[in-house]
Amino acid sequence: MNIVSKEDVLHIAKLSKLQLTPTEQEAMQQSLNEVLTHIQALENIPTHNTECKNKTFGTLRADVVENSMPQQSILQNAPKQEGGAFAVPKVVE
Amino acid sequence: MEEILTKSLTEIVEGIKNGTYTSTQVTQACIQQIEKTKEYNTLNHTNFEDALRQANEIDERIAQGNTNGLLLGAPIVVKDNMCTYVLPTTCSSKILENFVAPYEATVVSKLRAEGAVILGKANMDEFAMGSSNETSAYGKVLNPCNTSRVPGGSSGGSAACVCAHQCFGALGTDTGGSIRQPASFCGVVGLKPTYGEVSRRGVVAFASSLDQVGPMAKNVADTALLFDAIRGYDAKDSTSSNHKRTPTAGKFLKTLKGLRIGLVKEIFEQPMNDDVRQALEKAISFYKLSGVEFVDVSIPNIAQAIDMYYILSSAEAASNLARFDGIKYGRRAPEAKTVEDIYTLSRSQGFGDEVKRRIMLGNYVLSSGYFDAYYKKATLCQEVLKQQFAKAFEMCDALITPTSPTVAFPFGSKATPLEMYLSDIYTVPVNIFGGPAISFPCGKGENNMPIGLQLIGNYFEEQTLLQLAEFYEREAK
Numbered sequence: 375m376n377i378v379s380k381e382d383v384l385h386i387a388k389l390s391k392l393q394l395t396p397t398e399q400e401a402m403q404q405s406l407n408e409v410l411t412h413i414q415a416l417e418n419i420p421t422h423n424t425e426c427k428n429k430t431f432g433t434l435r436a437d438v439v440e441n442s443m444p445q446q447s448i449l450q451n452a453p454k455q456e457g458g459a460f461a462v463p464k465v466v467e
Numbered sequence: 468m469e470e471i472l473t474k475s476l477t478e479i480v481e482g483i484k485n486g487t488y489t490s491t492q493v494t495q496a497c498i499q500q501i502e503k504t505k506e507y508n509t510l511n512h513t514n515f516e517d518a519l520r521q522a523n524e525i526d527e528r529i530a531q532g533n534t535n536g537l538l539l540g541a542p543i544v545v546k547d548n549m550c551t552y553v554l555p556t557t558c559s560s561k562i563l564e565n566f567v568a569p570y571e572a573t574v575v576s577k578l579r580a581e582g583a584v585i586l587g588k589a590n591m592d593e594f595a596m597g598s599s600n601e602t603s604a605y606g607k608v609l610n611p612c613n614t615s616r617v618p619g620g621s622s623g624g625s626a627a628c629v630c631a632h633q634c635f636g637a638l639g640t641d642t643g644g645s646i647r648q649p650a651s652f653c654g655v656v657g658l659k660p661t662y663g664e665v666s667r668r669g670v671v672a673f674a675s676s677l678d679q680v681g682p683m684a685k686n687v688a689d690t691a692l693l694f695d696a697i698r699g700y701d702a703k704d705s706t707s708s709n710h711k712r713t714p715t716a717g718k719f720l721k722t723l724k725g726l727r728i729g730l731v732k733e734i735f736e737q738p739m740n741d742d743v744r745q746a747l748e749k750a751i752s753f754y755k756l757s758g759v760e761f762v763d764v765s766i767p768n769i770a771q772a773i774d775m776y777y778i779l780s781s782a783e784a785a786s787n788l789a790r791f792d793g794i795k796y797g798r799r800a801p802e803a804k805t806v807e808d809i810y811t812l813s814r815s816q817g818f819g820d821e822v823k824r825r826i827m828l829g830n831y832v833l834s835s836g837y838f839d840a841y842y843k844k845a846t847l848c849q850e851v852l853k854q855q856f857a858k859a860f861e862m863c864d865a866l867i868t869p870t871s872p873t874v875a876f877p878f879g880s881k882a883t884p885l886e887m888y889l890s891d892i893y894t895v896p897v898n899i900f901g902g903p904a905i906s907f908p909c910g911k912g913e914n915n916m917p918i919g920l921q922l923i924g925n926y927f928e929e930q931t932l933l934q935l936a937e938f939y940e941r942e943a944k
Contacts, residue, residue, distance in 0.1 A: 378831065382831070383827070386827050386830050386831050386834065387827065389830050389834065390785065390814075390823075390826045390827055390830045391792070391810040391811045391814050392811065392814055392815050392818070392823055392826065392827070393811050393812070393815040394815075394823075398820075398823075401820075402823070402824065402827060405824055405883065405884045405885070406824070406827060406828060406831065408883060408884070408885045409777060409828060409884065409885055409888070410828075410831075412773075412774060412777075412885060413774045413777060413778060413841070415771050415774050416771055416774050416775065416778075416844055416845060416848050417844075418771075419768055419771060419848045419851055421844065421847035421848060421850075421851060424847045424850050424851055425850070426843070426846045426847055426850060434705055435702040435703070435705075443569055443570065447569035447570075448569065448795075450567070450569055451566055451567065451569070451795070451796035451797070452795060452796065453793060453794075453796075453797070453798070453799035454799065460794055460795055462794060462806055462809065463803075463804060463805055463806055463808075463809070465806055
């Protein structure tokens with residue numbers, strides 16, 4: 375089944391900040407369609423009487439001010455840093 | 468050396484406590500074994516000098532009379548998605564090459580507090596996405612039981628290093644079966660605890676509502692010991708459960724009378740190889756003879772859990788992996804001239820094919836126009852499935868299934884991603900439900916490869932699973 379078109383693949387890749395080669399685009403379209411076709415099976419599960427309960431959070435800790443990580447630790451993995459900050463190319467001309 | 472390596476974790480801790488061995492001796496034995504069996508490619512990162520330094524510290528503490536610690540002096544391996552000082556944390560991805568975390572995961576700190584020596588970081592499927600360890604940027608892990616076969620995934624390195632006697636226990640993570648399936652394929656024991664039982668702070672997130680850290684070891688008693696060491700409430704993990712925990716290690720049973728196991732009707736309608744089916748039936752007969760009562764239960768939508776899983780886990784993965792943008796840490800494409808380039812080029816070069824596919828699938832099901840049809844529908848179906856599980860557990864203490872429909876398969880034998888996804892049909896429902904499950908060896912199948920049996924429990928009923936598994940391990944012939 376063709377659920378995802380080639381245009382969809384390009385659009386989703388753009389949203390995902392991914393660049394795909396033409397070969398990758400084709401393989402991606404094929405595997406996404408295969409998986410999404412399988413997933414359609416969920417349509418057969420009746421859920422009109424079901425409520426979605428979000429229980430992801432357990433107990434939230436108290437919001438107490440404490441020392442944060444030292445600046446050097448935060449920067450230790452920076453691909454590029456300058457003057458104690460993360461360095462990036464100019465964003466605003 | 469052989470004498471040390473074949474010991475269990477429980478025996479080695481006892482031996483170190485009573486002075487039969489030193490932590491240094493034991494750690495050296497493991498290092499030699501790792502070097503001797505390097506071809507399995509189980510570990511992404513090691514620093515043996517640091518491991519021996521840790522061992523020496525413990526030996527000095529013992530010399531001063533302090534023998535505290537559930538894991539005193541024992542070398543343990545952790546999966547490469549758990550943040551550690553000294554050793555890099557890369558999730559087997561190029562996008563995190565050379566990343567050394569500025570803080571340590573709670574589970575790793577807990578291991579250290581119990582006297583463990585952190586021996587190395589286990590190879591895994593990239594960002595824990597895979598069932599065969601073939602998606603690792605560090606190359607595949609070989610199954611020590613037969614090197615032409617996969618070790619399973621995503622915690623394949625953790626399972627293989629336990630199997631190859633390179634350590635006395637390992638930690639894995641399980642989002643859809645990533646502890647249990649490799650444990651099954653490598654003939655070791657693996658426990659996926661209840662969601663919220665073990666802290667995930669400092670563990671690189673894949674699908675936050677499903678991820679859980681758990682122990683992998685040579686036998687059930689060792690698994691219980693390692694489980695006791697890592698569990699507990701953590702104020703820094705908002706999904707951590709704050710309930711009273713009592714130790715599970717050593718609390719095993721003389722009889723199983725009074726316990727009830729449920730047979731899920733729909734499980735037997737799923738594809739399952741003959742060798743696996745025979746092993747399952749044999750295990751059921753064993754439990755029946757041991758006094759366990761069996762009841763028939765139904766979980767009508769158990770087979771669709773895999774569809775819910777690929778929507779929910781991919782959606783969460785797409786959001787979680789958005790943080791890898793080449794700005795603050797991780798790989799930055801050297802040729803990028805603009806910020807947009809940094810994002811797109813770094814991610815395109817840094818992520819492997821499977822990770823890209825999950826991100827794409829996740830962003831598709833979350834995108835406007837499709838959100839209700841996919842993501843919302845999946846969360847509603849999840850609720851339906853949870854209710855079905857709850858109903859089943861009104862009638863029994865545990866559910867029995869195989870861990871995987873097959874024994875470890877040969878490398879490259881799954882032709883499409885979907886085929887690979889479907890191999891997790893028995894493990895994935897447990898993560899959608901959120902309860903605990905254990906996989907332990909229950910015989911050999913095709914090509915003399917190990918078969919794993921899975922027991923699923925109700926929320927926070929790990930103890931019952933450990934007791935049932937330990938009884939089998941001790942008594943089944």
